[in-house]
Amino acid sequence: MKEPLISDAGIEHLAIVLKGYPRLSETFIAQELLALQQRGMNITLQSLRHPTDREIHPIHREITAPVNYLPEYLHDQPARVIKAWWRARQLPGYKAAFAAFLRDLRRDLTRNRIRRFGQACVLAAEMAPETTRIYAHFLHTPASVARYAALIRTLPWSCSAHAKDIWTTPDWEKREKLADLDWLVTCTGSGRDHLKSLAGDPSRVHLVYHGLDFRRFPAPPDRQISGDGRSASAAVEILSVGRLVEKKGYDLLIAALAALPPDLHWRFTHIGGGDLMNTLAGKARDLGLANRIDWRGAEPQERVLKALKESDIFVLPSRITKNGDRDGLPNVLMEAQSQRLACISTEISAIPELILPGVTGLLVPPDDVPALTEALERLIRDPQQRLRLGKAGEARLRAEFGLEQNIGTLLGLLGVKAREAA
Structure with a gap:
């Protein structure tokens, strides 16, 4: 070495x-x-x-x-x-x-x-x-x-x-x-x-x-065909990592998850701290999602990596706030792609420089809950597409980022x- x-x-x-x-x-x-x-x-x-x-x-x-x-x-x-x-x-x-x-x-x-x-x-x-x-x-x-x-x-x-x-x-x-x-x-x-x-x-x-320093990230798991949302015993695991602040768009994600068909089986895990924790957890409870969501708070990288390996979809619905605040190129998207995880995000800042729509992940317009819901349902129901996007995302990440x-x-x-x- x-x-x-x-x-x-x-x-x-x-x-x-x-x-x-x-x-x-x-x-x-x-x-x-x-x-x-x-x-x-x-x-x-x-x-x-x-x-x-x-x-x-x-x-x-x-x-x-x-x-x-x-x-x-x-x-x-x-x-x-x-x-x-x-x-x-x-x-x-x-x-x-x-x-x-x-x-x-x-x-x-x-x-x-x-x-x-x-x-x-x-x-x-x-x-x-x-x-x-x-x-x-x-x-x-x-x-x-x-x-x-x-x-x-x-x-x-x-x-x-x-x-x-x-x-x-x-x-x-x-x-x-x-x-x-x-x-x-x-x-x-x-x-x-x-x-x-x-x-x-x-x-x-x-x-x-x-x-991304690939020496710090283990080889991605050998992902296989997994759940398609039809079985409660094989619920699709959705993950997001990010601060609970306005520009990350987690209120939009909660709304999109609530709009998914009620017979679709999924679980959502969030990792990260932030001032909106109580507000978002309360909104999830009001929408009847509390038993499907795990709010873990801020965690060190080794536990983030474990969650990435165990998930099926990564989502980050970033938006531009009224004062102009926005993400640049979130490292968490690169970390998710390093583990061949299919990613959904939005068309702002440098995210389209990393994620090629339909090729290495899915992008939706910011602040568009119906489009986010459709993208989530699409990947939940199609494990083959998740595998394809995850593999292509990791390959491009290693080649260029x-x-x-x-x-x-x-x-x-x-x-x-x-x-x-x-």
């Missing part, structure tokens, strides 16, 4: 700004962090929030980079903030950073904006002196902290943009961040095109799919020349 790829030493010392770490819902970030670590990159993690999940994924145990938790609220650690501000104001770029902050504050007069500048002062004062670049995950608040801190320390900074951060950040702010940073990567073609349209220099914006095919662009931007270890 080959050793992990490593880099030529001494290229970059990265301070990576994260909204929260570790997070069960952000395996794509953990996967990238581990890949950088395995390539010999010097990284420190700067988290704006402490973790809230009770468990972690196995991959988090492999990431050994030190984590610095910035003060989530400035009033919680006033002595630390004041000491950092006093140190930061003596650094060469403080005046430029403070001027940028004031310009932003005039257009965004919020406590959040003040908090981000305070966190940036702490980051600038406490980061390792050998740091050569600040790199933020998400273009909204983490990028604001990274930008101010980079100005204070007169360092280059870069960003990885994903979904909500692209579509809910004001255009004026995106334009200014794109003008200040060295480069930006994003995980969807739609996000890339939008950001390029706002960038004074579109060449700074790059498409880098998250990709592996981690190794997609991380090379990021490594190149970081100045890393990847090579195999001896």
Whole structure:
């Protein structure tokens, strides 16, 4: 077995700004962090929030980079903030950073904006002196902290943009961040095109799919013809993994499940936390579905994998919310396809870049309950089609969406020349 790829030493010392770490819902970030670590990159993690999940994924145990938790609220650690501000104001770029902050504050007069500048002062004062670049995950608040801190320390900074951060950040702010940073990567073609349209220099914006590290995912099960919904003893197992928030569309899924023919036998399992748990569980009870649904809450990756192997259909009915929030390219769809699981999702963001309708899965319009119901019934009744879609989905995933095919662009931007270890 080959050793992990490593880099030529001494290229970059990265301070990576994260909204929260570790997070069960952000395996794509953990996967990238581990890949950088395995390539010999010097990284420190700067988290704006402490973790809230009770468990972690196995991959988090492999990431050994030190984590610095910035003060989530400035009033919680006033002595630390004041000491950092006093140190930061003596650094060469403080005046430029403070001027940028004031310009932003005039257009965004919020406590959040003040908090981000305070966190940036702490980051600038406490980061390792050998740091050569600040790199933020998400273009909204983490990028604001990274930008101010980079100005204070007169360092280059870069960003990885994903979904909500692209579509809910004001255009004026995106334009200014794109003008200040060295480069930006994003995980969807739609996000890339939008950001390029706002960038004074579109060449700074790059498409880098998250990709899946197939070394972390076992071989898919040898799926056989299974139930077709006619027998209660062989009910079709439907699975979804995702946060219970509006953009995931789980209210639509509950409505679609309720609209299925009453003589069709199925069970639905959901994995993931979120603020809408009680609301959705109550809606399912009101529709008479409570005995068919298992709400498991957030779970670590090993239990997610077990559920993927034991299911027949994976569904994620993502939608665009009123404030523009939406998914990018959900990693859970790639994880489901890695286990040859037939997938149903919607025609938004980069999901059609992964799922080819009728070839590697089924796509329906967002917010269309009848279309979602029809797609569910179609796959419940047709195990042969489930097998065909699952097999084709896994084959295309491995050919085009592996981690190794997609991380090379990021490594190149970081100045890393990847090579195999001896």
